[in-house]
Amino acid sequence: MKIEFPYETNQLSLEYSGRDETTSALKEVTVCFPKGTISILGGSSGSGKSTLLNCLFGLKRPTKGTIKYEGHDVTNWSNRQWAELRQNEVHLVTQQTVLFPYLTIWENLCFVISPRDKEQLEQAAHLLESMNLIQNKHRYPRELSIGGRQRIAIVRALLGDPNVVLADEPTSALDEENSRIVMDLFMHYAVKGTTFIVATHDPSVMTYGHHCLKLKDGEVVNEVS
Numbered sequence: 277m278k279i280e281f282p283y284e285t286n287q288l289s290l291e292y293s294g295r296d297e298t299t300s301a302l303k304e305v306t307v308c309f310p311k312g313t314i315s316i317l318g319g320s321s322g323s324g325k326s327t328l329l330n331c332l333f334g335l336k337r338p339t340k341g342t343i344k345y346e347g348h349d350v351t352n353w354s355n356r357q358w359a360e361l362r363q364n365e366v367h368l369v370t371q372q373t374v375l376f377p378y379l380t381i382w383e384n385l386c387f388v389i390s391p392r393d394k395e396q397l398e399q400a401a402h403l404l405e406s407m408n409l410i411q412n413k414h415r416y417p418r419e420l421s422i423g424g425r426q427r428i429a430i431v432r433a434l435l436g437d438p439n440v441v442l443a444d445e446p447t448s449a450l451d452e453e454n455s456r457i458v459m460d461l462f463m464h465y466a467v468k469g470t471t472f473i474v475a476t477h478d479p480s481v482m483t484y485g486h487h488c489l490k491l492k493d494g495e496v497v498n499e500v501s
């Protein structure tokens with residue numbers, strides 16, 4: 277059976293040029309992320325995890341090397357092509373949860389769903405229930421804890437069954453029980469075919485990885501499958 281890799285990078289490098297110095301945030305990173313699995317990006321703060329996720333999401337342009345998405349070289353895609361990919365196929369959970377403050381939790385979720393899409397509306401309600409958040413449906417983001425808002429951002433990222441979910445420290449504000457609920461949900465979606473690439477420091481999250489990569493100063497130093 278052919279193994280599919282929604283994302284592959286080849287010798288991906290990214291340098292941040294400051295006024296006085298240049299930081300090599302990624303150094304020739306060559307990795308493959310297999311379909312329907314959870315890949316973990318580990319490594320200490322500053323090792324390049326967020327930079328790699330941002331490159332895979334088209335928010336940062338690599339200095340060298342290539343990125344393939346579903347076998348297509350997307351390294352030099354236009355902003356419009358990346359925007360389409362982000363809208364339809366790849367979702368990102370960022371470290372800073374971005375929700376509209378004047379919309380309720382339900383309205384925030386509906387914002388990314390077509391009002392006629394009954395299936396996705398049901399999916400949103402179902403996800404809120406699995407996360408024990410359904411009672412907060414009509415509350416505003418400021419009425420939830422940071423962890424509550426982080427879980428809403430995770431619900432939003434799973435809506436529409438994206439092909440890939442990139443998650444940057446998705447459990448950083450969650451207690452053990454909620455981290456477990458989130459990772460069980462990721463596992464459930466991975467079995468259905470979604471590919472997860474998760475940057476984390478959390479050892480309990482790492483146990484869910486089918487594949488773990490450790491970054492150090494922008495390089496892959498360890499890879500365990």
Ligand code: ADP
Nearest residue numbers: 292299301319320321322323324325326327328
């Ligand atoms: P991690 O997510 O693993 O903490 P990052 O990808 O955020 O690591 O950062 C990798 C390296 O790149 C660090 O040395 C960091 O200081 C540097 N860096 C990140 N973003 C910028 C930026 N916008 N400008 C300059 N340097 C940056």
Ligand code: MG
Nearest residue numbers: 325326327444
């Ligand atoms: Mg980071």
